[in-house]
Amino acid sequence: MNQSKIILNELLVDLFHDILEIEEKSLRESGSDLTITEMHTIHAVGEERPRTMTEVSRDLNITMGTLTTGVDKLIKKGYLVRKRSEEDKRVVLVELTEKGIEARRMHDSFHQDMISSVIEALDDGEEEVLIQALNKLIGFFDEKYRS
Numbered sequence: 001m002n003q004s005k006i007i008l009n010e011l012l013v014d015l016f017h018d019i020l021e022i023e024e025k026s027l028r029e030s031g032s033d034l035t036i037t038e039m040h041t042i043h044a045v046g047e048e049r050p051r052t053m054t055e056v057s058r059d060l061n062i063t064m065g066t067l068t069t070g071v072d073k074l075i076k077k078g079y080l081v082r083k084r085s086e087e088d089k090r091v092v093l094v095e096l097t098e099k100g101i102e103a104r105r106m107h108d109s110f111h112q113d114m115i116s117s118v119i120e121a122l123d124d125g126e127e128e129v130l131i132q133a134l135n136k137l138i139g140f141f142d143e144k145y146r147s
Helices: 001-031 036-045 053-060 064-077 098-119 125-146
Strands: 080-084 092-096
Touching: 001 036, 001 080, 001 098, 036 064, 036 080, 036 092, 036 098, 053 064, 053 092, 064 080, 092 098
Parallel strands: none
Antiparallel strands: 080 092
């Protein structure tokens, strides 16, 4: 492997690891009883409208069984509620409680602070190059691993 590939590999692995570690630390320091996985589920459910379990499992790229287990835990902790669709009783919907909305907003604020601190260290040209590079990286992952 050439030197550029070695450096990029190390940078990406470190970046992904650091982001997860910082998120976990932020959750612990806030006194939250949530795991990163649970926070990602809360984020996927969102605030806009009740969502079907199928929509959420697809967005998280997890099985329905895995999501059901996670949703059950979040219901017990008071972050989500489950209900049946009025139009079709076979459809199960999940939505955030007030506690879930508060947790999501706190996590969104963490992400905004993280992005702001990254951007303030860059000039406009560097910011544009970073955006373009990350878009290409996401496109690669979408094509290679999510198709």
